[in-house]
Amino acid sequence: MNLMMLLEMAAGGMGERTALVCEGERWTHAELLAGAGRAAAKIRALDVERVSVLDVSSPAVPLALFGSAWAGRPFVPLNYRLSGAELDALIERVAPVLLITDRERAALFQGREGVRVMLREELLDVARAPGASPPQDWSMEPEDVAIWLFTSGTTGVPKAALLRHRHLVSYILGSVEFMSADEADAALVSVPPYHVAGMAAVLSSVYAGRRIVQLPAFSPEAWLGLAERERITNAFVVPTMLARVIERLEAAGAKPPASLRALAYGGGKMPLPVIERVMRRMGHVDLTNAYGLTETSSTIAVLGPDDHREAAASDDPAVRRRLCSVGRPLPGVEVEIRDPEGKPLPPGARGEICVRGEQVSGEYLGRTSRIGPDGFFPTHDGGFLDEAGYLFLEGRIDDVIVRGGENLSPGEIEDVLLEHPAVADAAVVGVPDLEWGEGVAAAVVLKPGAAASADEIRGWVREHLRSSRVPQVVRFEAELPYNETGKLLRRKVREALTQTVPS
Amino acid sequence: MATLKAGARLKSAVCDTQVMVIAAPAGDVALTCGGAPLLDAAATPARGAVHPEHKNGTQIGKRYVNEDASLELLCTKPGEGSLAVGGTPLKLKEAKALPSSD
Numbered sequence: 001m002n003l004m005m006l007l008e009m010a011a012g013g014m015g016e017r018t019a020l021v022c023e024g025e026r027w028t029h030a031e032l033l034a035g036a037g038r039a040a041a042k043i044r045a046l047d048v049e050r051v052s053v054l055d056v057s058s059p060a061v062p063l064a065l066f067g068s069a070w071a072g073r074p075f076v077p078l079n080y081r082l083s084g085a086e087l088d089a090l091i092e093r094v095a096p097v098l099l100i101t102d103r104e105r106a107a108l109f110q111g112r113e114g115v116r117v118m119l120r121e122e123l124l125d126v127a128r129a130p131g132a133s134p135p136q137d138w139s140m141e142p143e144d145v146a147i148w149l150f151t152s153g154t155t156g157v158p159k160a161a162l163l164r165h166r167h168l169v170s171y172i173l174g175s176v177e178f179m180s181a182d183e184a185d186a187a188l189v190s191v192p193p194y195h196v197a198g199m200a201a202v203l204s205s206v207y208a209g210r211r212i213v214q215l216p217a218f219s220p221e222a223w224l225g226l227a228e229r230e231r232i233t234n235a236f237v238v239p240t241m242l243a244r245v246i247e248r249l250e251a252a253g254a255k256p257p258a259s260l261r262a263l264a265y266g267g268g269k270m271p272l273p274v275i276e277r278v279m280r281r282m283g284h285v286d287l288t289n290a291y292g293l294t295e296t297s298s299t300i301a302v303l304g305p306d307d308h309r310e311a312a313a314s315d316d317p318a319v320r321r322r323l324c325s326v327g328r329p330l331p332g333v334e335v336e337i338r339d340p341e342g343k344p345l346p347p348g349a350r351g352e353i354c355v356r357g358e359q360v361s362g363e364y365l366g367r368t369s370r371i372g373p374d375g376f377f378p379t380h381d382g383g384f385l386d387e388a389g390y391l392f393l394e395g396r397i398d399d400v401i402v403r404g405g406e407n408l409s410p411g412e413i414e415d416v417l418l419e420h421p422a423v424a425d426a427a428v429v430g431v432p433d434l435e436w437g438e439g440v441a442a443a444v445v446l447k448p449g450a451a452a453s454a455d456e457i458r459g460w461v462r463e464h465l466r467s468s469r470v471p472q473v474v475r476f477e478a479e480l481p482y483n484e485t486g487k488l489l490r491r492k493v494r495e496a497l498t499q500t501v502p503s
Numbered sequence: 504m505a506t507l508k509a510g511a512r513l514k515s516a517v518c519d520t521q522v523m524v525i526a527a528p529a530g531d532v533a534l535t536c537g538g539a540p541l542l543d544a545a546a547t548p549a550r551g552a553v554h555p556e557h558k559n560g561t562q563i564g565k566r567y568v569n570e571d572a573s574l575e576l577l578c579t580k581p582g583e584g585s586l587a588v589g590g591t592p593l594k595l596k597e598a599k600a601l602p603s604s605d
Contacts, residue, residue: 001510005523009579013563140523142510166509173525173577177598178564187603200605207564208603236605264604290604304602331599 001142001169003069006207007033008136013179014209021186021230022059022214029206032062035127037134039067042126043098046116050094050148053193054078054087054101056216060120061193062202063127064100069146069165070138076148076160077194080105081484090150091115093160093365142166148365149196149294152487160365161294170358171200171297172207174332181210186259188227188235190215195485197236197267197290200298210234220248227257235260236290238267238486243274249281256282266290266299268486269393269411271418271425272324279312291326291393293379295370297359301335301391303327318386324415325390333357335391336376337384345384350409352397353381382409399490401430401438406468408440410490413471416464417442420457422450427480429494431473441473441497445480473497505540507532512544512579517551520561520582528573536561537584559585559592567593 007029010019015030027035043051051068052075053061061077068075076094078087091097095114106117146165150158187205189212191198205212213230215222218241227235237245242265249256263278263285270289278287286305292298303326311322329335336344337351345351354376362377363369371377382394394411401408410428417426425445433439444457454474461470475497481489507527514521515536521544522536534541538554561567561578567586568575574588575596586593 001523005579009563012580140510140512173566175601175604177600197605204603204605210603234603262603264602266604286602288602288604292604299604302602302604330601 001165002138002140002144003146003165003168003203004036004066004136004138005140005169006172006203007036007066009178010206010209017183017209018211019206020059020062020212020214022057022216025059027059029209032066032206034133035063036066036070037136038127038129039063039123040070040138041134042123043067043071043073046098048073048096048098048116050074050076050097052076052078052091052094052097052099054080054099054105055120055193056080057189057193057198057214058120058216059127059214060100060123061198061214062206062212063123065147065199065202067127070136072139072144074145074148074162076150077192077199079150079194080192090158094148142169147199149199150194151294152483152485159367161361162363162365163297163361167297167359167361168199168203170332171299172203174357174359175299175330176204176207178207179209181205181208182233183209184231185209185233186211186213186230188213188215188223188230188232190218190223190241191236191238191267191485195267196292196294196298197238201236220244224248224254224257227260231259232257233259234262234264236264236266239265239270239274240268240482240486242270242278246274246277246281250277256285260285262286262288262305264288264290266292266326268488269395269414270324272415273418275308275323276312279308289326291391293381295360295362295377295379296355296357297361299330300333300355300357300359301326301329303390307390322386322390325386325392327391328389329355329391330357333359334376335385338376338378342372347385347387347389350382350384350394350407353379353383353391353393355379382411396490399429401428401440403430403433403438403440403468404436408469413440413442413461413465413469416461416469417444417457419464420452420460422446422452423457424448424450425480427488427490427493428471429490429497431494431498433472439473440469440471441475441494442471443475443477443480443493443497445477505531505534507534507574513541514544514546514548514580515582515584516540516542516548517553518582518584519580520578520584520586521580522561522567522576522586523579525566525575525577526573527575532574533589534574535587535590536582538587539584553584557585557587557592558583561586566596566598568596569593572596
């Protein structure tokens with residue numbers, strides 16, 4: 001198995017379709033296949049073991065991804081927002097490497113040991129060179145590593161998740177029907193290449209035959225403008241992007257792009273009020289909430305368009321709350337909720353989300369696999385399943401607050417805070433407490449022009465939840481710290497709130 | 504007859520069909536396309552004719568399975584012949600339509 005097979009089939013079945021559009025440049029599937037071959041020949045000619053892209057989205061990303069797969073080298077997209085020592089440490093771990101990057105960074109890494117620097121434009125020239133593409137001689141060994149993806153490292157040093165060809169091919173074959181897209185379909189890709197959703201977007205769209213339209217730098221204006229110009233039908237966004245797009249539409253009193261049919265979101269927690277606003281403003285658009293991890297080759301559960309509509313229209317609170325769920329597992333993916341001893345828990349009980357399936361890697365560079373003997377991967381995400389099998393997320397289990405022996409889920413308290421009419425955003429963390437071990441602390445962002453006191457916020461939580469959940473510290477902030485893909489930097493919230501606790 | 508390994512690529516001896524093995528049972532499997540044994544993708548076939556009883560064709564991107572789904576093939580290139588094991592035609596694997604999530 002090899003990712004190249006997906007592109008080979010796309011080129012064979014729909015070679016003349018446009019595969020990729022970026023800033024006016026267009027590539028068909030046949031051109032992408034030939035270009036990947038030329039990139040692979042170049043990669044093999046260099047003395048490198050890995051290929052990295054340290055850059056925003058451009059045609060160089062799919063070319064390097066497929067070219068690496070063809071050449072039999074792992075592809076390692078790197079976070080272009082990193083710099084200094086953090087970036088140096090990652091580069092050291094991927095060397096000897098072909099580093100594809102922009103002019104500014106190229107100058108920075110030129111001459112560094114184990115790093116062969118190539119400009120993005122140089123790779124595109126290689127891929128566009130005249131002449132035949134080399135023979136299709138890629139390895140079909142399913143165990144070969146296709147991609148290293150560094151986890152976001154919100155808790156410590158980034159780990160490199162290893163995704164093998166078999167994981168990624170299984171994910172695509174299990175979730176995408178070949179050539180299922182219409183010729184006019186176009187997917188707007190605004191997630192960065194170093195995010196698993198950025199990789200999955202390339203592979204899914206190529207296999208479905210859906211034109212990829214890359215947006216290198218996200219802003220709500222750029223996203224909406226490009227969606228209109230390129231007649232975008234499908235898009236994936238992280239929650240912060242969607243919230244900003246909706247704000248923009250509301251502020252302008254504008255309609256969503258007329259061509260937009262399906263919008264998927266994921267990669268972080270989506271507050272219920274935002275989903276409700278999206279449904280009001282984009283009623284005709286098919287909404288899908290996708291839940292997945294880097295270590296599971298992207299999506300493992302989806303809340304589909306019908307689930308959204310059914311939940312929104314229901315008077316039954318148990319059905320209605322599914323709007324806050326991440327839906328049900330994909331076919332071929334099993335999800336279990338387990339207690340700290342590893343025993344499966346019944347519906348409704350909170351525990352750790354464990355997952356099994358062909359697409360699940362659960363493996364990191366230099367560490368033993370986290371997959372257990374029974375094939376299940378403990379995700380470190382907490383959550384529960386309802387009676388109908390819908391999965392609800394409750395944050396990382398490491399974030400659980402242990403107050404006087406009672407386990408409190410920050411997500412449960414945050415959901416309640418977000419329903420307060422004056423609250424725009426909220427984060428709940430545990431802070432050291434002499435009496436209880438840990439206490440509940442909340443950082444709250446108020447809506448523009450809205451007012452609420454700390455006591456009012458506490459009273460609101462007390463009305464809705466048990467008194468142990470009431471935050472002893474409530475601090476008002478202008479905004480909460482998120483990384484660029486919408487992940488809350490809980491560590492920073494905790495640091496800020498810990499300082500406010502009198503010790 | 505041959506033992507099959509996941510990831511192996513095979514091609515028809517009598518039509519354009521090419522497949523990749525997604526899952527295979529242990530032991531020998533008498534796999535045919537168009538009535539003739541499937542060959543390794545690198546082989547150069549002595550081209551024969553598609554057997555009239557094995558002429559339903561293969562479709563690119565479709566997955567084919569045997570009765571107990573222990574064998575699963577992905578068609579990577581379509582052809583006129585149809586796939587069978589021990590003379591029994593493989594069935595098209597039903598795909599559940601999923602919303603696009605990336």
